Amino acid sequence: MRWRRSGATSSLETSDAPSAAVRRRRPLFGRPLSALLLLLVVLGLVGQLVTLPFVVLRPGPAVDIIGRPEDGAPVVTVEGAKSYPTSGALYFTTVAQYGGPGRRPTAWNVLGALVDPDAELLRESVVYPPQVSEQAVREQNTAAMTDSQDEAVAVALSKLGRPVTERAEVAEVLPDSPATGALRKGDVITRVDDKAVGHASEITQRIQKSAGDVTLTVKRGGSTQTVPLTPVVRNGRRVVGVLIQPKFSFGVDVKIHVGDVGGPSAGMMFALGVYDTLTPGALTGGQKIAGTGTLVSTGAVGPIGGIAQKMVGAKEAGAGFFLAPRGNCNEVVGHVPDGLVVTPVETFDQALSAVEKAAAGQGASLPSCPGQ
Incomplete structure (x- = not known):
């Protein structure tokens, strides 16, 4: 450290004291770095909080x-x-599935699926019908x-x-369908028109092949009834509006x-x-x-x-x-x-x-x- 006199003024110079130019430049490095770190933190939080309507499939x-x-x-x-x-x-x-009603994946989950060769990313609407609940999906x-x-x-x-007995039982009658008011949950369908049927696929095939109305023979309680129905076309298929569940008896x-x-x-x-x-x-x-x-x-x-x-x-x-x-x-x-x-x-x-x-x-x- 030394004194230097110049006219009526004097100044102190030292090798460990930053110059004015250095003092001016330092914020130029510190502020952008802090801003970048803050931006990364915000993006990380947003990626965790924002959910998207996708389903991620991975090997299970x-x-x-x-x-x-x-x-x-x-x-x-x-x-x-x-x-x-x-x-x-x-x-x-x-398949290990991430996403769906009530449990949509985060933005980071979706980005991870895009770079994972073993993962498949699907839109939620492709996998699930609209407005279905998480509870309904679990029950199904x-x-x-x-x-x-x-x-x-x-x-x-x-x-x-070995002996196997099968019956086709109505599990649900869909609202506003041809079967509404005509069939009940628990009805056992035994015939479509004059053909005996034993399982759901046979009933579906018979209805598809019919040209007009169909008559279902059902067992309800201790009685047998015939129920005439007029199928409607939905999504290119003739339907009467019932969900049929197979029921079995085994020895x-x-x-x-x-x-x-x-x-x-x-x-x-x-x-x-x-x-x-x-x-x-x-x-x-x-x-x-x-x-x-x-x-x-x-x-x-x-x-x-x-x-x-x-x-x-x-x-x-x-x-x-x-x-x-x-x-x-x-x-x-x-x-x-x-x-x-x-x-x-x-x-x-x-x-x-x-x-x-x-x-x-x-x-x-x-x-x-x-x-x-």
Whole structure:
């Protein structure tokens, strides 16, 4: 530090004292940085608070139907018939879903889905009807899971030659429909015109094929009644305005325990698991086989949603084979994980045959989706 005299004035100079120019520049660096940090904090909070009308699908867990989950209890239990030990795995696959009525994803969830190759982003309106409640969705998924289990047990027992009794029961009469005031919840439909029917798909087909009015024969309480109805066309289909639920009576008590999982898409794999449990030996031959698909009591396998995520979940579980509904082939092509053999099926018999071929070491001969 030194004094320097210049005329009548003097000044103090020191190497550790910032110059005026430096003092003026420092705020130019500090203020923008603080503003940027504040902006990032605000954007982070907004991203967490703002929700968007989308649904995010990601691979969910695969559950082994013939194994034992973490709690040690078997998924399939049987009373009234002999069950057999088995090996390998029959996985039903799931989708982890984020979003929907009452639980929309945040903006950050949506952005994350856009950059995740295993995620699928859908508009909420594509997945759910307008104004449906979260409670209604939960109830529908639970009912669909129960129905899928009943249908699966019916298919497996029928394949084994065990007695199965099915009836088509009215679960709901839709308001302002042809059936309003004519049919009631609990009515059992036994005939459409002069044709006997046993399940919902038959009733739907008969109504579609009819040219004019239809006459339903129903059992209500202890009486039988005939109910004439005039179908209306909605979304290109002839309908009378009832929801029909299949009801079954079995000679065997089969229970399927899957915890908090909803929806109908595990039906085909449930039927394979029940069939394996009730037959000697390992149906899979020790292989790990996964799949998905709805199933009705006629044995028909139907398409499902989220198959790309389900194939990823199957691969992550260690499955070597995957059974896919043929109706999903357009979504299978281009999305099959490396090392996973995917084969399409349309019926339970085809699914059973595919598992038996994989068990016998003939998995390479299984058919694939066109273009796969």
